[in-house]
Amino acid sequence: MFKLSATRALAAALSFSLLSFTGLLHAQAVFKVTAIPDESPTELARKAAPLVKYLEKTLGMKVEFTPVTDYAASVEALANKQVDLAWYGGFTFVQASVRSGGKVIPLVQREEDAKFRSVFITSDPAIKTLADLKGKNVSFGSQSSTSGHLMPRSFLLQANIDPDKDFKRVAYSGAHDATIAAVVAGKVDAGALNISVWEKFVADGKVDTNKVRVFYTTPGFYDYNWTVHADMPAAQREKLTKAFLSLDRASPEGKEILELQRATRFIPTKAENYKGIEQAAHSAGLLK
Structure with missing residues (x-):
């Protein structure tokens, strides 16, 4: 009886191991x-x-x-x-x-x-150049975003504009579509984002370009x-x-x-x- 039980137990253990390995x-x-x-x-x-x-x-x-x-x-x-x-x-x-x-x-x-690019958008008629962003509330996307933060910030710095010193407030929306929404809602004066998301929003009629427009497009980058x-x-x-x-x-x-x-x-x-x-x-x- 013990030998039979032991055999069955071993078989059960092997079966369980096989199932686990298969899983x-x-x-x-x-x-x-x-x-x-x-x-x-x-x-x-x-x-x-x-x-x-x-x-x-x-x-x-x-x-x-x-x-x-x-x-x-x-x-x-x-x-x-x-x-x-x-x-x-x-x-x-x-x-x-x-x-x-x-x-x-x-x-x-x-x-x-x-040769990717970023765009800066605004609903403020007075904003026409990067220099016009001084003293304004500006939104980037995620802090780790290339086209929504790093490269826009890099081109601002090249234009002798330091976002942390020259902007009234720097905001981070977290995503490109959220940046568009922030500008449309008037939560910020301008925003920087991925050009392909912007073009997709325009093509789909999700943004009124009579109210929100691109005023600066960056040079290309990988x-x-x-x-x-x-x-x-x-x-x-x-x-x-x-x-x-x-x-x-x-x-x-x-x-x-x-x-x-x-x-x-x-x-x-x-x-x-x-x-x-x-x-x-x-x-x-x-x-x-």
């Missing part, structure tokens, strides 16, 4: 994607949905979009390998590189990101990219890169994904492209 393998088979929260959660989820389906098909595994609460969380998530792929702005990529000890690799960027951890196997990195580079507006699937990503197409990128962003962050005192 672990299943858990590891989920490819997790995240993105900096530079727009509303609903918009980020909408943009991610068809891309997730496409990656599931091309990678041959389950893919999940994992939202994060703020920019810092997106940096920690990839540095700690809690996610496999992250959509970063140029500055967030630099932060992730510093945080991980250089163990993150940017794979691709939109063609538009090779910005967004899709980044992975350096520990990802080279074969998987190559497969992932090929998936993005293969997206084509000629196909319904490619057209939908590229339009939601506000991309003409994806092109390869490299860490060296973001050295200018790193230098700007140091100069602006945003990176120690």
Whole structure:
């Protein structure tokens, strides 16, 4: 009786171990994607949905979009390998590189990101130049945003305007769409944001350009990219890169994904492209 019970117990233990191992393998088979929260959660989820389906098909595994609460969380998530792929702005990529000890690799960027721009908007007719912002209430996006804070601040400093000294108040909306809303509502006199979000709002009729207008557009700079951890196997990195580079507006699937990503197409990128962003962050005192 004891021998039979012991045998059954051993069989049960082995069965449980097998199930646990199978469950672990299943858990590891989920490819997790995240993105900096530079727009509303609903918009980020909408943009991610068809891309997730496409990656599931091309990678041959389950893919999940994992939202994060703020920019810092997106940096920690990839540095700690809690996610496999992250959509970063140029500055967030630099932060992730510093945080991980250089163990993150940017794979691709939109063609538009090779010469990205920010815009300054206002509803005040008296504001026509950057110099007119002195003594005004001005909003940036997130403090870690490249196009919503770092680069606009950098170009202000180049124009001998120090936001912390020359503005009446500096606000941080947290996201590009929130910056537009703050200007529209009159909570601030002006705001700086990502040009593609602004153009999307204008195209969708979500902002009245007779009331709110662009008064300054920055020079171009490198910005967004899709980044992975350096520990990802080279074969998987190559497969992932090929998936993005293969997206084509000629196909319904490619057209939908590229339009939601506000991309003409994806092109390869490299860490060296973001050295200018790193230098700007140091100069602006945003990176120690």
